[in-house]
Amino acid sequence: MTTTLENPTHSLSANEPSWLAERRAAGLDQFKSLAMPTARDEAWRFASVGKLSIDDFNPVPAPATSTLDALTERSDLVTARAGRCVYVDDAPANFEGISQELADQGVIYLPLTEAIEQHPELLEKYFLQESTELGSEKFFGLHAATVKAGAVLYVPKGVEIADPFVNYYWTSGTRSAVFPHTLVIAEDNSKVSVVDLFFSETKENEALNISVSNIHAGANAHVFRKIVQDWNEKTVSFQLDTTVAERDAQVQNVAVNIGAERARFESQTRIEGPGADVKMYSLTVAEESQEFDQRTYQTHNAGNAVSDLLYKNALLDNSRTIFSGLIKVAEGAQQTDAYQTNRNLLLDPTADANALPGLEILANDVRCSHGATTGNVDEAELFYMMQRGISRRVAMQLMVFGFFEEVIEKIDSDELAENLRQLIHNKFESKIK
């Protein structure tokens, strides 16, 4: 481990409130005291932890203005938006704030450091309050100790915002470590959507990402979050996400995972009120020696609520995916509907998909299902498509898009859906032969 990561040198704590300094110190403690994961840890089963290293990655100095401008220019996947922030190596590159109209309604959308300065009470209540329980506690600690880049979005009661807030997190420098943070607080009866995008400047710049995102959806709030992870394949990434849903809240998470050499994704959903409905969709394209390690936890602490998870992975070459999901229904959380599905499509026999679905149910009147399937490309389908003159490569691509369509069609913006198809297409273009 490098000294820089263990002893953050930047002057974070200079004008920070004491509660935050305490949380950072606790995080650093957690990072230092917890051991690196090993293959023996249940939470890391099937993961190639031996290859997991965060050594020699460091926060890097802010990139040149020309780089910040160029990447801001490239931050254009969603043009109709209510606000946008762009970070490069955790340095602010561009910030488009909200309209006066939204500000008048009490909406807050700010870069993390400004939010801490201007709204300390709000941040004290919500910021860094949801840790992960899925294995990356050590890395969460490092995030807490170090985080300075991020977007905070607060939507007051009853306010509905049609266009999404769009957060771009780029890496650019040499062996850069980044710690982006997205915090969404949607008060009762509000409606909002967010897009988080993770990109690398080039195919080559090596990076470490430890990002955290927390959604708090109040009573009957509607939150739609889309996540696009398209790091280059020289990136080690940890994404530690949580969603808390109160009574009648409706939350949808759609994640598209394309990049990183090794991507660990921990997603926790906690249902705290009856009537809540949380959907978690994910699609992943894995190629070469990429490893996508997905751990999910759906907790129902209140009854009469729904959580529905669907993770689809398409694998090529020697890539690996791991899906491990747990549904936990607390005692008394009757009439819970909780579903968990993992589907893997192997495009090459050398690819490897692992699934560990799990249930823990302490209530008796529930409807829960969990299941995982892994299948190969159907040769009869392939022949049918090729008979029409479509090459093997394009046929496979069509099949993968067909396989993903179920998830892509959940995305409410045609522009974003099309851009995502294009990203996936780009990944395949050079791939399937």
Add this chain to the structure above:
Amino acid sequence: MNTLEIKNLNVSIDGQAILKDFNLTIPKGEVHALMGPNGTGKSTLAKVMAGHEDYTVESGEILLDGENILGKEADEISHAGLFLAFQYPMEIPGVSIANFIRAARQARLPEGEDINAVEYYKELYAKMDSLKMDRKFTARSLNEGFSGGEKKRCEILQMAMLEPKYCVMDETDSGLDIDALRIVSEGVNHMRSEERGFLVITHYQRLLDYIIPDVVHVMYDGRIVHSGDKELAKELESKGYDWVKEEFASASA
């Protein structure tokens, strides 16, 4: 040269001979019907022509306008001009009919050239209209959840959109109701031309009332044992296949 010619084709699967010295020549401009009892190898023939890899070709040739297509990849054979309307069309989840046919058309264009979307849809809709297919179908996943008849119509739609030189239709009539049979047959008749040949595999003479064949072949045990004009189909319809089998048995005895 303007023929689809199958010469002394021997095909086996798992060591079992299925096509035995099979010979057939279809000149452009003609419709040939192929009939015969279940399991005699009609679909095997169709799939081997289309480049299916599960079958072992022991010997023989298939010449499409003089070019040997045996051993080529299915997509190359398609580009050479052969279309197979499947007996059992595959369901392709998540791939819409419009996008699928578009990909097939795109595959026929030179590198860098793109389909004109407006003209493409105009043509697609016109052809769907003539096959009495609801335009809403374009957005549906290919064949997924389609009724048997809808699948067959969709095969003919693809055939019409791809304009092949030779059309092999494997039991396109099965699963079609009486109206659909007429509509689909009209679609096929519309495609008949001096520039195109057809091999129509069917069990029922009824189809041949609509698509009137130039030649009818009877296949049995991996080869054609009888050929005649359209009256032969009627004869089969009334007499069944027993006489063919008997004739075949006494001939090979």
